[in-house]
Amino acid sequence: MTKLKLTGKALRNIGFPEGPAISIAITAMEQRFKHHTEAAALDILKQVLTDPMAYLADDALRKIAGRLMEAKEEEDIPLKEIPVPYEIFGAGFIETGALQQMNSAVRLPVAVAGALMPDAHQGYGLPIGGVLATNNAVIPYGVGVDIGCRMCLSILDLPVDQLDKKASRFIDALMKHTKFGAGEEWDEPAEAAVLEHHLFRELPLLRRLLDKAAGQLGTSGGGNHFVEWGLVQITGATDCHLAPGTYLGLLSHSGSRGLGAQIATYYTRLARELCPLPREAAHLAWLEMDSEAGQEYWQAMNLAGDYASASHHEIHRRMIKATGAQLLARVENHHNFAWKEVHNGQELIVHRKGATPAAKGVCGVIPGSMTAPGYIVRGRGDAASLHSAAHGAGRAMSRFTATQSITRYELNKQLREHGVTLIGGGPDEAPMAYKNINEVMAAQQGLVDVVGRFQPKIVRMADDGSKED
DNA sequence: ATGTCC
Numbered sequence: 001m002t003k004l005k006l007t008g009k010a011l012r013n014i015g016f017p018e019g020p021a022i023s024i025a026i027t028a029m030e031q032r033f034k035h036h037t038e039a040a041a042l043d044i045l046k047q048v049l050t051d052p053m054a055y056l057a058d059d060a061l062r063k064i065a066g067r068l069m070e071a072k073e074e075e076d077i078p079l080k081e082i083p084v085p086y087e088i089f090g091a092g093f094i095e096t097g098a099l100q101q102m103n104s105a106v107r108l109p110v111a112v113a114g115a116l117m118p119d120a121h122q123g124y125g126l127p128i129g130g131v132l133a134t135n136n137a138v139i140p141y142g143v144g145v146d147i148g149c150r151m152c153l154s155i156l157d158l159p160v161d162q163l164d165k166k167a168s169r170f171i172d173a174l175m176k177h178t179k180f181g182a183g184e185e186w187d188e189p190a191e192a193a194v195l196e197h198h199l200f201r202e203l204p205l206l207r208r209l210l211d212k213a214a215g216q217l218g219t220s221g222g223g224n225h226f227v228e229w230g231l232v233q234i235t236g237a238t239d240c241h242l243a244p245g246t247y248l249g250l251l252s253h254s255g256s257r258g259l260g261a262q263i264a265t266y267y268t269r270l271a272r273e274l275c276p277l278p279r280e281a282a283h284l285a286w287l288e289m290d291s292e293a294g295q296e297y298w299q300a301m302n303l304a305g306d307y308a309s310a311s312h313h314e315i316h317r318r319m320i321k322a323t324g325a326q327l328l329a330r331v332e333n334h335h336n337f338a339w340k341e342v343h344n345g346q347e348l349i350v351h352r353k354g355a356t357p358a359a360k361g362v363c364g365v366i367p368g369s370m371t372a373p374g375y376i377v378r379g380r381g382d383a384a385s386l387h388s389a390a391h392g393a394g395r396a397m398s399r400f401t402a403t404q405s406i407t408r409y410e411l412n413k414q415l416r417e418h419g420v421t422l423i424g425g426g427p428d429e430a431p432m433a434y435k436n437i438n439e440v441m442a443a444q445q446g447l448v449d450v451v452g453r454f455q456p457k458i459v460r461m462a463d464d465g466s467k468e469d
Numbered sequence: 470a471t472g473t474c475c
Contacts, residue, residue, distance in 0.1 A: 008475050023475050146470050183472050223470055261471040269475095 004034045004041055014046050015279060018272030021067040032060040076278050079107035087384040090118025090443030093435065094129075097122030102130050104281045110137035112348055115385045117355050118443035119394025119435065125268075125283035128354035131388045135348060137286035138294055138301075138338055140268040142351035147264055147301050148308030149255030149336040151365040153376065153454060154316045155232050155240075156325040158248040163229055163457050167421065170229045170458050173322035174423055178220055178227045178315060180462035183258070185215030192217055192310045199303050205266055206300065209259050213307060216257040218314030222462035224392075224429060225254040226370070227315055229458040236451030238376060239363045240329040247328065250319050251374065251454055252312050253367060255336065260304035267297040289349065305337055331376055333357055333364035335391035343386060350386055358382070358389040358448050366448075367392050368437035370425065370459045371418035375441060376452030389447040393434040402433035403464075420456055426464025 006026045016022050029041050036044075048055050048065055052072070055065035084106040088094065098120040105126050106114045113133040120129030125141030132142050163170060179186060195217070200210045220227055232249035234242050256263075270293055271285035287294035312332065320327060338351045356364045360381030367374035372393065381387055397405070406427040414431050415422050427433070441450065 006475095007473095011475095026475065144470085149470080182470080221470070225470085255470075258471065265471085 004030050004036050004038065006030060006038065006041060010038070010042060011045065014042055015049055016045075017068075017071045017276055018269060018285075019071060021064065021071050024067050025064045028060065028064055071276070076276055077109065079104070079278060079281060080109055080111070083107045084111045084114060086114035086116065088116045089385065089447065090440065093439065094118070094120045095122060098127035098129065101125070101127040105130060105132050105142075105284055108134070108277075108281060108284055108286070110134040110286055112346070113343065113386060115388060117385070117388060117390040118440045119354070119390040119392055121395050123353065126351060126353045129390065129394060130351075130353050131355050131386050132351045133343060133348040133386055134286065134351070135346075136289045138289055138298060138349050139284050139286045139351055140264055140271055140297060141283045141285075142353060143264070143301060143338050144336040144353045145261050145264045146255035146336055147260035148305035148334050150253075150308050150312065150332060150334045151367060152252050152312035152316060152332040153232070153330065153365050154250045154320065154327055155242060155247045155329045156249060156320065157328055158323065158325050160231055160246050160248050163231070163248060167458065169323060171421065171423065173319050174227060174229075174458065174460040177318035177322050178460055179218070180220050180222065180225070180424060180460065182222050184219050184221075185212065186218060189214035190217045190314045192314065194303070194306045194310045197303055197306070199299055203296065203300065205262070206303070209262055213257070213259040216259070217307065217311050218318065219257060219311070220252070220254040220315065220462070221257055226459055226461045227252045227319070228370075228456045228460065230454050230456040232376075232452060232454050234376070234452045236378070236449065238329070238331065238378070238451050239361065240331065242329045248325075249454055250316055251365065251367065251456070252315050254308070254311065254315075256304040256308040257311070259307055263297075263300045263304050267293070267300070301338065305334055308334070331363050331365055341387070343383070352388055354391045355388040356391050357387060358385065359387040363451070364389070365454070366390055366441075367454075369393055369431040369434045370422060370429065370456055370461070371414055371420050371431045372434070372437045374437075374454040374456075375450050376454065377448035378451050379448055380446065382447045385447050389444050390440050393437040393440055395433060396435045397433045399428040399433075402428045402430060406430045406432055421458045423458070423460040424463045425459065425461035428464060429461055
């Protein structure tokens with residue numbers, strides 16, 4: 001007896017082109033086929049999609065068919081016959097899905113250069129671990145949904161033995177002053193200069209997002225995001241002039257929360273309308289950098305990046321205050337972002353989606369897992385990688401496979417063996433679900449020098465029930 | 470990764 005309800009998402013999934021066809025189809029189907037199930041309605045739409053011409057005379061479906069015919073005529077900017085060659089780092093352990101996605105990306109007419117990092121795995125649009133340089137074009141899904149997702153490591157002045165001796169103090173700080181889970185906000189919004197940015201007043205999209213963004217600044221979200229206490233070993237020359245030795249540190253991984261997600265969704269939709277591509281590359285729709293839409297996205301993306309940075313700083317401010325620490329040094333970097341960079345004398349838009357910037361001398365953080373060490377690295381400025389490196393160990397198992405095959409018992413055993421305390425989290429983020437970070441590091445020796453390590457000791461992640469709820 | 474807006 002439930003009335004038919006269709007979503008744009010479902011229609012895109014069966015291959016509807018971005019644009020008016022989606023809303024026309026939803027309206028028509030919900031009126032004319034209101035007692036059909038969603039599956040039955042989608043089956044009808046699939047048939048119309050395959051051969052719209054055959055439905056031009058059908059009373060109920062002619063409007064949808066007509067619009068699809070028009071879309072077909074406008075459609076499909078062709079991909080290059082000859083792809084741009086690109087280097088694959090760690091080719092032995094990269095899944096085929098990620099390779100296929102990268103192969104499509106380097107056939108975009110705007111593609112100039114690319115590279116695939118050793119932690120690569122399949123994503124949406126550009127693979128996670130994909131680097132793509134384009135000419136005068138920015139690809140919202142080349143940056144990803146979590147714009148400005150990044151790492152931030154604070155090195156503190158507290159004695160390292162306090163992590164054991166005063167463990168409850170560090171656990172309390174995480175419990176009281178970090179917040180995890182989709183949609184979560186602080187009751188009292190943080191103050192930050194980024195919230196005063198003029199774009200929040202000028203762009204209607206951002207105007208509606210300001211309140212939520214204020215509430216979510218200083219929260220961590222879900223999935224693989226974390227805040228953790230651990231031991232930092234400095235072994236080489238960082239760009240923050242820290243003497244070699246062992247320090248107490250705080251490491252966080254999170255991004256721009258709802259703000260970045262909404263910006264990404266809005267502009268990828270706009271890009272797919274303006275830039276229809278063959279199906280295998282449809283998610284890689286771009287915006288011209290010298291167009292109004294392209295400029296808007298670029299500004300909004302940069303704002304989301306600044307917001308993500310401010311959010312980490314707020315998390316660290318809370319942790320430092322709660323433990324009475326002093327900040328000695330900080331290492332941080334985006335790993336979902338696009339930059340204007342000059343490579344081979346040409347100004348390019350370099351998209352790094354799950355890749356760490358590694359220009360010569362630039363420091364960054366590559367996390368391992370909740371038990372495996374992360375690395376503080378210094379870029380070598382390798383040209384073939386477009387000055388990039390991996391952004392982590394990379395998943396070895398999908399979230400689903402991990403929850404099916406790893407038990408709580410096994411996870412707890414791993415944690416015990418490594419002396420790690422976990423708050424929240426679950427088997428989907430267990431160390432066994434990730435590749436061996438040492439193999440990933442070995443595959444990128446030419447890209448970065450290791451100048452330090454971070455060994456997690458007390459880790460907080462989202463409860464694994466928080467995603468379903 | 471996000472969060473129930475086509």
